[in-house]
Amino acid sequence: MGTANQKTIQQIQSENSDFFRIAFSVDCVIFGFHKNELNVLLLKSDLEEFKDKWSLLGDLVRTDENLDDAPYRILQERTGLKDVFLEQVSTFGDIDRHPAGRVITTVYYSLINVKDHLLRLQHHELSWFPVTKMPQLAFDHYKILQTCIKKLQDKIDKEPVVFNLLPEKFSLRELQNLYEAILDTKLDRRNFRKKLFLMDWLEDAKEMEQDVPHRPGKLYHYRASTTKPATAQTLVQ
C-alpha cells in the first residue's frame, strides 16, 4: 500500500468509512471427473435476480481467517472434503458484478476425486455439471469458470495436478481420457504413453483393471516424490 502508508488503517476508517463498504468474498470452481467428462460443482441460486440460475460455491471472507484459508473452509462446509488441491486463479472486482452491492471476489479452483470420497452435500441444490453442458450461471460466474478452465489447461501440461481428480489407482486409458476431457482434444495413445513415462510421474501398482469389457490395462499410481527430473518439457502434442 502506498498512500495508506501515511495513515493508519484506523485513521482511514474513522475519516472515510466509505472504503469499508466493499464486501470481500471467495468463489471456488470445483472440478471433478465423471463418466469421462470434466464436471463442475454448482449451487442453485435463490437470489430473486438469478432465479433458476446456478452459481459457484462461495462465501464472504471472515475477518479472522487468511484469504487462502477461506476456500478450504468453504469446501469443507459444503462438501466435507479436507486436504484438497486448491489454487488461486484471479480476483474479479467490477463495480456492477454483484447486483446487491460492491463485492470483490478472489477465485480458486479445486481438483477433487469424486470416486474415492463420497461427498457429503449439505444442500439438495448442489449438483455436478459437465463443462460442456453448463446451465445459465449467475453473476459473472461464466467468465470466471472459463478463466479457471484455461488456467487448468495450461497447468496440466507441465505439472502433475490431474492425479487429484483420479482415484488412487488408475489405468493409462483413464488418465488419457481425463487429459482429453480437460483439453477438449483427442490425443495419440502411443505418444501419450511415451511422454507420461518420460515425466516420471507414474509408478506401477502391480495390479490390473477388473471387470472391464476389454483387455484389462495395468494400474498405476502417482509417484509423489519424484527422484529423477522429468525429461519431457511439455506433455501435450
Added chain:
Amino acid sequence: MGTANQKTIQQIQSENSDFFRIAFSVDCVIFGFHKNELNVLLLKSDLEEFKDKWSLLGDLVRTDENLDDAPYRILQERTGLKDVFLEQVSTFGDIDRHPAGRVITTVYYSLINVKDHLLRLQHHELSWFPVTKMPQLAFDHYKILQTCIKKLQDKIDKEPVVFNLLPEKFSLRELQNLYEAILDTKLDRRNFRKKLFLMDWLEDAKEMEQDVPHRPGKLYHYRASTTKPATAQTLVQ
C-alpha cells in the same frame, strides 16, 4: 458467492458489519529497464513500523472504480503515465500482513519505458532499484515482488510484452540485454537472433544505432499486428 446468495449485501451489512472491517488495496510492481538492469519503482515508507523500509506503490480501491482500473489510476497519480501495460498477478490476504489492520491487496505488475517518458514523480521518496539490489521492503512486499518477477519471466518467453520496457526503436543487443536481465541468465547471441525473427515480432526500422563505441547495430521496432503466426513456440533455450 454462495451463502451471500441467500441474503442481500445490505442485509449482511446491517446484521454483521464485521465483514466490512476489511480494507481492500491494490499494489503495483512497476518494472523499468535501466543500464542493462531490471528495476522496480519503490516508495519510501513513513509508517513508524517500517521506518527506512521501502514499499510498492499502492492505494485503497475506491468504491466507485472497477478493481482493474485502480492500478491505472495509481500509476497516473504517482508517475503521470497513461496507457501503460498492466497485468493482474495475484491477491494476498494473510491476516497479519499489514500491521495497522486487515488489508487484502491485489497485485499488478506494470512494464514502462523509462527512456521515452520522463516520469513526473510526485514525491522525492520515489526511487528506482535494480531487482538485484533491493533494499529492505515493508509488509510482505518482498514476497509479492518475487511472485511478480516469476510471472514476468514466464510471460516473456511466449508473449511480446518486453517491448513495453524499451524505446520505440532498439537494437537486438539491447533487446537481448533486457531478456538477460529479466531471466538472470546469459543467452547465445546467434540463437537469440534466430528465434526472435522466427517469432515475427520485429520490423526493420531502417536505421542504425548512433554514437555507440562499437559497430552500430540495426534498429528495429515492434510489429504490433502480427500477420504470420509465430513459428517458434518458446523463446529461451
Added chain:
DNA sequence: AAAGTATGAGTAACTTGTACAACAAATTAT
C-alpha cells in the same frame, strides 16, 4: 596498421515431437 569487439549469416550435431506400423492380450459376436 593492428588489435579488439560487435554485428550478421550460416551449418552441423543433437534432441524432441509427431505420425505411424505391427503385434499381443483380452472380449464380444457369430
Added chain:
DNA sequence: ATAATTTGTTGTACAAGTTACTCATACTTT
C-alpha cells in the same frame, strides 16, 4: 471354437526444433 473387435504395448521413421559452434565483416580504439 473362430473371427472380428477393442485396447494395451513396443517400436520405427521422419519432421521439427534446439544447441553449439565457425566464419566473415564492420567499426572503434590504440
